[in-house]
Amino acid sequence: MSDIYKNFHTETIEGFEVRLRFEDEDIPPNELFDDERDLQDIYNGNVTYLCAIVEVFKCGVELGYTTLGAITYEWHKLEDFIKDGFRDMAHDAIEEAKDKLAELRAIA
Numbered sequence: 001m002s003d004i005y006k007n008f009h010t011e012t013i014e015g016f017e018v019r020l021r022f023e024d025e026d027i028p029p030n031e032l033f034d035d036e037r038d039l040q041d042i043y044n045g046n047v048t049y050l051c052a053i054v055e056v057f058k059c060g061v062e063l064g065y066t067t068l069g070a071i072t073y074e075w076h077k078l079e080d081f082i083k084d085g086f087r088d089m090a091h092d093a094i095e096e097a098k099d100k101l102a103e104l105r106a107i108a
């Protein structure tokens with residue numbers, strides 16, 4: 001997988017550094033997709049078949065993350081995921097990060 005997908009998008013949200021990256025999906029597509037056209041698009045390379053990972057950092061320490069597997073996008077439209085799925089994933093991972101920060105403050 002290209003390095004560009006390992007650090008696809010980074011931005012600061014609510015004071016956290018939020019990173020989006022992609023990895024190859026481990027689950028075979030035929031276990032998740034029933035439509036033969038979808039499978040052919042994946043196997044023929046017409047669409048990407050990936051797992052999206054959003055990680056949340058504060059001062060370089062990872063405090064939250066979330067994943068969404070089995071996503072498919074055309075290679076040239078993968079940036080659309082920032083509009084389509086990234087925001088919701090970032091929100092969930094930030095909430096986890098806030099909870100972890102609260103736990104750390106409680107024991108400090």
